[in-house]
Amino acid sequence: MRIDGAAFTTIWPGADGTSVSIIDQTRLPHRFEILEIADVAAAARAIKDMQVRGAPLIGVMAAYGLALAMRADPSDDNLKRASAALAATRPTAVNLQWAIEAMTQLLAPLPPPARFKAAFDRAGEIAREDVALCEAIGVHGLGLIAAVAARKPSGAAVNLLTHCNAGWLATVDWGTATAPIYKAHDAGLNVHVFVDETRPRNQGAALTAFELGQHGVPHTVIADNAGGHLMQHGEIDLVIVGTDRTTASGDVCNKIGTYLKALAAFDNGVPFYVAAPSPSIDFTILDGVRDIPIEIRSAEEVTHISGLGADGDVARVQLTPKGSGALNPAFDVTPARLVTGLITERGVIVADEAALARAFPERIILRG
Amino acid sequence: MRIDGAAFTTIWPGADGTSVSIIDQTRLPHRFEILEIADVAAAARAIKDMQVRGAPLIGVMAAYGLALAMRADPSDDNLKRASAALAATRPTAVNLQWAIEAMTQLLAPLPPPARFKAAFDRAGEIAREDVALCEAIGVHGLGLIAAVAARKPSGAAVNLLTHCNAGWLATVDWGTATAPIYKAHDAGLNVHVFVDETRPRNQGAALTAFELGQHGVPHTVIADNAGGHLMQHGEIDLVIVGTDRTTASGDVCNKIGTYLKALAAFDNGVPFYVAAPSPSIDFTILDGVRDIPIEIRSAEEVTHISGLGADGDVARVQLTPKGSGALNPAFDVTPARLVTGLITERGVIVADEAALARAFPERIILRG
Numbered sequence: 001m002r003i004d005g006a007a008f009t010t011i012w013p014g015a016d017g018t019s020v021s022i023i024d025q026t027r028l029p030h031r032f033e034i035l036e037i038a039d040v041a042a043a044a045r046a047i048k049d050m051q052v053r054g055a056p057l058i059g060v061m062a063a064y065g066l067a068l069a070m071r072a073d074p075s076d077d078n079l080k081r082a083s084a085a086l087a088a089t090r091p092t093a094v095n096l097q098w099a100i101e102a103m104t105q106l107l108a109p110l111p112p113p114a115r116f117k118a119a120f121d122r123a124g125e126i127a128r129e130d131v132a133l134c135e136a137i138g139v140h141g142l143g144l145i146a147a148v149a150a151r152k153p154s155g156a157a158v159n160l161l162t163h164c165n166a167g168w169l170a171t172v173d174w175g176t177a178t179a180p181i182y183k184a185h186d187a188g189l190n191v192h193v194f195v196d197e198t199r200p201r202n203q204g205a206a207l208t209a210f211e212l213g214q215h216g217v218p219h220t221v222i223a224d225n226a227g228g229h230l231m232q233h234g235e236i237d238l239v240i241v242g243t244d245r246t247t248a249s250g251d252v253c254n255k256i257g258t259y260l261k262a263l264a265a266f267d268n269g270v271p272f273y274v275a276a277p278s279p280s281i282d283f284t285i286l287d288g289v290r291d292i293p294i295e296i297r298s299a300e301e302v303t304h305i306s307g308l309g310a311d312g313d314v315a316r317v318q319l320t321p322k323g324s325g326a327l328n329p330a331f332d333v334t335p336a337r338l339v340t341g342l343i344t345e346r347g348v349i350v351a352d353e354a355a356l357a358r359a360f361p362e363r364i365i366l367r368g
Numbered sequence: 369m370r371i372d373g374a375a376f377t378t379i380w381p382g383a384d385g386t387s388v389s390i391i392d393q394t395r396l397p398h399r400f401e402i403l404e405i406a407d408v409a410a411a412a413r414a415i416k417d418m419q420v421r422g423a424p425l426i427g428v429m430a431a432y433g434l435a436l437a438m439r440a441d442p443s444d445d446n447l448k449r450a451s452a453a454l455a456a457t458r459p460t461a462v463n464l465q466w467a468i469e470a471m472t473q474l475l476a477p478l479p480p481p482a483r484f485k486a487a488f489d490r491a492g493e494i495a496r497e498d499v500a501l502c503e504a505i506g507v508h509g510l511g512l513i514a515a516v517a518a519r520k521p522s523g524a525a526v527n528l529l530t531h532c533n534a535g536w537l538a539t540v541d542w543g544t545a546t547a548p549i550y551k552a553h554d555a556g557l558n559v560h561v562f563v564d565e566t567r568p569r570n571q572g573a574a575l576t577a578f579e580l581g582q583h584g585v586p587h588t589v590i591a592d593n594a595g596g597h598l599m600q601h602g603e604i605d606l607v608i609v610g611t612d613r614t615t616a617s618g619d620v621c622n623k624i625g626t627y628l629k630a631l632a633a634f635d636n637g638v639p640f641y642v643a644a645p646s647p648s649i650d651f652t653i654l655d656g657v658r659d660i661p662i663e664i665r666s667a668e669e670v671t672h673i674s675g676l677g678a679d680g681d682v683a684r685v686q687l688t689p690k691g692s693g694a695l696n697p698a699f700d701v702t703p704a705r706l707v708t709g710l711i712t713e714r715g716v717i718v719a720d721e722a723a724l725a726r727a728f729p730e731r732i733i734l735r736g
Contacts, residue, residue, distance in 0.1 A: 029689035194695075197670065199567060199591040202687055205670075209692040221694040223567040223670055224592050225625025229700035232627070232657050257593025259600070263631040289600050302565065302573075302591055305673060307685025315685055317675025319570055321397035324577040326589040327562075332597035 001168045001175075001182060003032065003214045009131075009173045010057050011064065013124060018071055020064045020123075024051045025169060029210035030308045037061075040069035040082045047089040047096070050201070054170020055244045055280050056134070059095030060127045062086045066103045067119035074112035079104065092253060092295045092331050094245040094282045099126060127172045133277040134174035136345035141180025141240065142187065144273060144341075144348065148237045149189050157192040157218070158184070159237045161227055164198045164255035165207035166242020166275060176275035177240045178211070180343065185217045193219040194236065196227060198255060200301040200328060224257050228264035239265050239272045240343070246274065246281045248365070250336030250351030251288025256329055262338040271340040274351070278344055281356065283363045288333040295330040302326035369536045369543075369550060371400065371582045377499075377541045378425050379432065381492060386439055388432045388491075392419045393537060397578035398676045405429075408437035408450045415457040415464070418569070422538020423612045423648050424502070427463030428495045430454045434471045435487035442480035447472065460621060460663045460699050462613040462650045467494060495540045501645040502542035504713035509548020509608065510555065512641060512709075512716065516605045517557050525560040525586070526552070527605050529595055532566045532623035533575035534610020534643060544643035545608045546579070548711065553585045561587040562604065564595060566623060568669040568696060592625050596632035607633050607640045608711070614642065614649045616733070618704030618719030619656025624697055630706040642702075642719070644710040649724065651731045656701040663698040670694035 001008065011022050019038045026049060027033045035051060037043050043065025046052050052061045069082030083100050090096060106122055107115045148158045166177035174182060184191045193212055198204035205221050212219040222230070230236050239261060245253040252258070252274045265272035285291045302319075303326045309315040320326065339351035349355040357364050369376065379390050387406045394417060395401045403419060405411050411433025414420050420429045437450030451468050458464060474490055475483045516526045534545035542550060552559045561580055566572035573589050580587040590598070598604050607629060613621040620626070620642045633640035653659045670687075671694050677683040688694065707719035717723040725732050 030686075195692075197567065197687065199565065199593055205688045205692075210689040213689055213691050219692065221670055221688050221692050223624065223696070225567055225623075225628065225700075226695065226697055228627040228631070229624060229662070229697050232701065255593075256591065256597060259596040260593065260628040260632055263596070263635055264628055267631055294597070302589055305675060305685070305687070307673060307687045309683060309685050315677060315683060317673070317677050317683055317685055318398075319565065319673070319675045320573045320589050321578040321581055323581050324563075324573075324587065324589050327594070328591070329594055329597050332593075333600065 001173060001211060001215050010052065010169055011060055011127060011172060013120070017120065019068070022046060022052050022061070023169070025053060025207060026051050029206050030314050037064070038068065039072060040065045040085060043068060044085050044089050047086070054165065055093035055095040056130050056171040056176065056277060058090065058093050059099035059279060060123065060130055060172055062096050062099045063103050063123035063126045066100065066107070067116060067123045070107065070116040070119045074115040079107055090295060091293050092244050095279050098279050102126070130172045131174065133345045134171050134176055134179045137176055137275050137277060137343050138174055138179030138183040140347050141273070141275060141343045142183040144238065145180055145184040145189060145191060155190055157190045159192050159194065159235055161194045161196070161230070161236045161239045161261065162208060163196040163204065163241045163258050163261055165203040167208050167211045169207045169211055170242060176242045176277055179275065180240060181217060182215060185215070191217065193217060194227070194230060195219050195221045196224045196257070197221055198257065199224055202305070203255070227261050231264050231268040231270050236270050239270060241274055243274050243276045243280050244331055245292055246276045246342065247285045247288045247292070248283045248356055249286045249353045250339060250342065250356060252334040252339055253288055253292045253331050254334065256332050259332040259334045262334040266338045272338060274339055274342050276342040276344050278360055281360065283365050286353070289335065292333055294332070297328045297330045299326040299328055302328050369541060369579060369583050378420065378537055379428055379495060379540060381488070385488065387436070390414060390420050390429070391537070393421060393575060394419050397574050398682050405432070406436065407440060408433045408453060411436060412453050412457050415454070422533065423461035423463040424498050424539040424544065424645060426458065426461050427467035427647060428491065428498060428540055430464050430467045431471050431491035431494045434468065434475070435484060435491045438475065438483040438487045442483040447475055458663060459661050460612050463647050466647050470494070498540045499542065501713045502539050502544055502547045505544055505643050505645060505711050506542055506547030506551040508715050509641070509643060509711045510551040512606065513548055513552040513557060513559060523558055525558045527560050527562065527603055529562045529564070529598070529604045529607045529629065530576060531564040531572065531609045531626050531629055533571040535576050535579045537575045537579055538610060544645055545610045547643065548608060549585060550583060553583070559585065561585060562595070562598060563587050563589045564592045564625070565589055566625065567592055570673070571623070595629050599632050599636040599638050604638050607638060609642055611642050611644045611648050612699055613660055614644045614710065615653045615656045615660070616651045616724055617654045617721045618707060618710065618724060620702040620707055620719070621656055621660045621699050622702065624700050627700040627702045630702040634706045639708040640706060641709050641711055642707055644712050646712055646728055649728065651733050654721070657703065660701055662700070665696045665698045667694040667696055670696050
């Protein structure tokens with residue numbers, strides 16, 4: 001999508017074909033900086049420190065990370081080491097494990113000298129596949145937004161709510177939750193997005209607001225606390241969020257706080273959709289609340305926050321009193337019963353085991 | 369309660385009997401500063417700028433504000449002007465209107481020269497009444513906490529969740545939602561409080577964490593987004609929140625985001641109690657979602673935040689990208705159906721019209 005009028009993706013191969021460039025998302029929205037990632041350690045650090053984040057983008061970064069590892073040392077040992085290092089960066093998103101497994105299956109049978117090129121090519125392919133997945137989600141989701149628009153007075157804005165950043169910055173391009181929004185906006189529909197700021201890392205205020213603003217989509221930032229009130233008063237037509245992992249039964253693991261918005265949407269009859277590209281669906285798990293590991297991140301993400309100071313520098317300030325600790329679970333699970341539908345690359349489907357199995361028959365896992 | 373080991377209230381008459389002192393709550397938790405309020409303009413500003421906040425404390429401040437106005441000019445005209453100025457400061461909390469009306473009814477029949485002393489005395493009485501209300505709520509709420517403790521393994525912590533600051537800093541002393549917590553802690557029960565940081569003004573992280581910490585109550589700050597997840601995993605035994613206005617049917621208007629926690633508590637079978645001193649009950653209104661005006665505060669409370677910088681100074685930083693607007697509704701309404709009970713000074717009652725009428729028969733309003 002567009003930044004300052006120019007088309008960007010979140011990750012792209014360097015001109016020399018042996019490195020990869022990313023937008024450093026820890027610096028947004030106040031600074032726009034590009035980082036060159038030249039080895040697997042830098043790739044792992046980029047994931048762990050959230051210079052790249054978002055389940056789909058993490059998968060692509062991991063794939064490129066393995067390619068860079070194969071460039072340095074294409075041995076079996078190093079393939080194992082690099083896979084383990086990348087897998088250890090973040091525990092919740094399934095795309096990371098998915099990408100590492102896909103790459104390992106491709107690379108392990110190859111003779112070491114062939115591995116780097118195969119890996120680099122495959123990483124680029126995964127990136128292009130991700131763009132295609134997101135765009136397909138955009139097309140299917142556009143139908144939902146257009147249907148709401150058709151029920152409203154001509155020209156009245158369709159008000160969407162989204163949580164965290166499941167935008168193009170979380171993917172390679174288009175985003176997941178935002179793909180339908182960009183498609184609708186580009187098609188000339190009047191869309192307006194309420195953006196949850198999404199504490200504690202403020203990916204909504206920092207990233208979603210930034211990318212919507214850069215692309216020209218009307219939006220308003222709200223505190224995470226405000227969505228329920230807006231829904232009670234008919235101010236939200238549609239909620240669309242992303243997912244870090246969706247179970248075979250349609251339970252949705254996403255950024256902490258998503259569950260609260262799903263409850264409010266359900267209580268007020270507001271449709272609650274989850275943009276779920278199939279690589280983020282984990283067919284090995286049924287009960288999301290019980291079985292998805294929830295990453296506990298640093299308490300400092302709660303006790304401190306960064307922003308643009310009066311002097312134009314990015315500064316970090318402490319919010320809590322000395323001596324008060326904090327707990328920082330990064331994700332929660334929204335039970336399938338609260339989800340109106342999953343917007344997948346194969347269409348909008350009901351969030352239950354049968355519908356997921358029908359839509360993705362090749363991925364069904366037989367349970368004993 | 370205690371700050372640095374010394375007993376404090378949030379507001380107290382100055383030694384000369386003609387001014388009143390407050391703790392400047394906009395400076396907490398990083399600075400502890402006392403302000404002397406000497407006229408009605410300063411009192412109105414203290415309420416509007418939230419140097420004092422919390423429905424009960426606002427009522428007491430308004431009463432003292434009227435007293436200071438009567439000191440300067442005890443005329444009928446000034447009584448009207450001062451009442452109007454104070455009433456215009458904040459629209460949602462009912463205690464403000466209640467205190468102004470109570471004072472006006474007392475003062476209007478008096479000869480002007482008698483008004484200042486009567487007003488100052490009555491303001492002090494309202495403050496003392498508030499302490500008594502809060503302490504009674506503490507005694508009744510203690511029973512709820514003790515009952516939970518009795519069901520847990522001996523010595524296991526009772527985990528409470530609270531939202532915003534309905535602590536002693538929101539009242540004169542004890543607090544409303546915190547009164548049962550202080551009573552339980554002081555009685556030797558093992559209580560631990562999850563403190564919602566409570567964006568956008570962070571009264572939880574800044575004030576509740578501060579006052580619990582100063583009094584020695586174990587607590588953990590969490591993002592507002594985290595409570596649902598914790599409840600899903602059995603980490604919360606009991607939710608207790610305050611209220612800025614409760615309707616005759618038990619709908620609860622409180623800090624934005626309270627409704628989301630009530631939904632999560634209901635969904636997970638976690639008891640959700642509201643500490644509701646009777647001056648915060650508005651018997652003239654039945655439907656809270658429809659009829660309680662919700663204050664829209666400055667967008668800057670969402671787009672900017674203050675905290676302690678690395679240099680030890682309090683600094684304000686911008687969180688959102690240039691060009692992104694924000695919306696800041698300050699309260700929401702939790703329908704009575706989600707409330708397990710109201711902890712009033714007359715005991716714990718069901719949140720419905722019949723129970724409220726039985727508990728406060730003298731305040732029933734006949735509807736046509």
